[in-house]
Amino acid sequence: MRKLKLQMNILLDNKWDSGMSNFSIDNLKSVDCILHGRKTAEGFIPYWAEVASNPNDTEHQLGKLFKEIPNAVFSNTLKVSKWDNTTIISGDIKEEIKVLKNKNGKDIIVYGGDSFASSLIQHDLVDEFYLFVNPAELGNGQQTFNPLKNDLELKLVNCKPFACGAVLLYYTR
Template sequence: MRKLKVQMNISLDNVWDRGMSNFSLDNLKDVDCILHGRKTGEGFIPYWTDVANNSNDSEHKLGKRFSEIPNVVFSNTLTVSKWENTTLIKGDLQQEIKVLKNKEGKEIMVYGGDSFVSSLIEHDLVDELYLLINPAAIGNGQQTFNPLKKDVKLKLVKCSPFESGTVLLYYTR
């Protein structure tokens, strides 16, 4: 069964450094599917496609990798994919993700989307969780996870600091 990994950058001001880019590239080496909720997909896919098409962008290499990996957008409202290399799935979240995890292939990566990630966690679909915590005072930001209805047990596997002060927390179920 394929693993479902979640990587989230928790900050509203998007503190980013080269170490985080290198980590993100490395974290994609065994990934052949990027899964998004509709809201994240609508921003993520066009943004990284533009970065991939701009060889002068400092994140060009990461953008190219994101663009090479097929995307899957979970949406009950979209009827047609607006993006290349992207498939839409709809229906029961738990059932559809289990089908996706049971398909032949490498790991599946999810990037952000607070309510989408909360739903995945709530349904015990997340195998690995990578939180990049930025040390920025952001005031009245949105809650990262919607209130969960049950306890979620996670085991801390690794804690790594980056040059910017951001800290990676890597958990497994």
């Protein structure tokens, strides 16, 4: 059975680095489907298609992978895909994702979307969690803090894992 991987960012400011990109590229090598909720798909798919079309973009390699790997969008409002290489899935989320997971192939990955990810977690459909806890905020997604006007320019001083799985990240300015 295919695994469903959830990769999310918990973010504050506007930073991303090559190590995060390399991790994401490596993580994509084990999947053959990118699953989205409708809201995330509307920004994610066009953005990465644009990056993939620009060989001078620093994230071109990642964009090409996002464009090449088939997408599935879970939506009860969209009936037809408006994006290339993308299918629409609707119906009962638990049953439809189980069908998707039982198909032959590599694993499936989901990139956030707070409400969609919450639904997947609530229905016990996520097999692996990859959480970037980062003092950055990307795009126009849900914001933990009010929009920041300037980069925070934080320095990681210490990272402390706890037995329960929580991680304390200690930053200074």
